[in-house]
């Protein structure tokens with residue numbers, strides 16, 4: 284091994300990282316620079332929806348890399364046309380704009396809503412978002428996010444994102460004014476701690492926004508692409524939003540995101556939207572491979588079954604150890620601890636020997652589980668077995 288954590292000095296410091304360098308990944312397992320293996324229930328932050336090194340992704344990358352990597356976003360290319368067709372056929376949306384990150388897709392959604400407000404709603408520009416929400420790390424998406432402390436970070440904020448309370452319709456209604464153009468939310472708040480919007484709330488929100496002539500934007504960067512057991516999480520509630528954003532799982536590990544919209548909302552004019560890498564064939568080819576895999580007969584039903592299995596196992600563990608239960612949808616779940624040991628448990632799990640376990644604690648009182656969508660029941664059992672002694676202490 285040529286590099287070790289001691290070589291990290293030239294990297295700009297943005298966060299504390301553990302003293303290990305990952306060199307290889309296969310399925311639900313990662314290997315570090317010393318050869319230690321880790322069972323991965325983080326998967327690049329719910330990104331590697333097919334796990335590490337899935338042949339469909341490796342083959343798509345290799346084949347497309349050898350064929351055409353980038354003709355420029357000013358020209359059409361086959362993979363992006365194919366992916367746009369697939370996404371519109373499998374959703375209630377008519378058109379797609381591709382980008383590289385979730386924040387960029389959300390930034391596009393914000394721009395599209397503001398443009399629509401300018402064209403159709405007398406210049407209305409406010410987008411109601413929610414306390415505890417997470418929409419990305421650009422200035423506008425940080426302003427849209429309801430993460431504690433972010434209202435003063437990098438001030439001044441981008442204005443126009445009043446915050447309502449999730450699952451409280453009256454709190455949304457109270458914020459609607461002449462400048463309101465849209466409501467934007469995650470069907471399950473991921474970074475906020477795996478907090479699902481209820482079916483009842485999503486349906487009422489769709490009803491309210493339609494009645495008041497507002498757009499409904501769903502940020503499915505984390506919940507989309509099969510993560511919750513349906514291709515898109517809003518489908519569980521049977522609603523049709525006007526705009527949806529996708530990221531994370533859509534690229535199965537490579538930088539790809541998408542902004543989808545109903546025809547009536549698509550009002551960008553030439554020059555309004557773009558980006559050097561939008562719709563580049565290398566990433567789009569991976570997106571096609573991912574979408575084909577997720578939509579193969581039986582795949583999503585199995586994700587739902589695996590999600591139920593994980594939920595049952597977490598509930599059993601919670602009952603056994605006197606924890607506060609579990610919540611989530613499909614393979615996006617959280618175990619609620621009885622205290623704020625989350626970060627310490629994450630570290631202890633990683634340090635387990637001979638094999639480590641990778642988990643994440645977006646809030647100190649809970650652990651989040653976002654394994655590959657093709658995780659096995661044996662791997663779920665193994666994870667529970669590794670976690671039990673850490674929580675029993």
Ligand SMILES: *Cc1c(COP(=O)(O)O)cnc(C)c1O
Pocket residue numbers: 383384385386387389417418419420469473474502503504505506530531
């Ligand atoms: C991760 C995430 C984003 C940001 O995606 P990036 O690719 O990190 O820019 C936005 N919204 C939600 C719901 C996310 O989970």
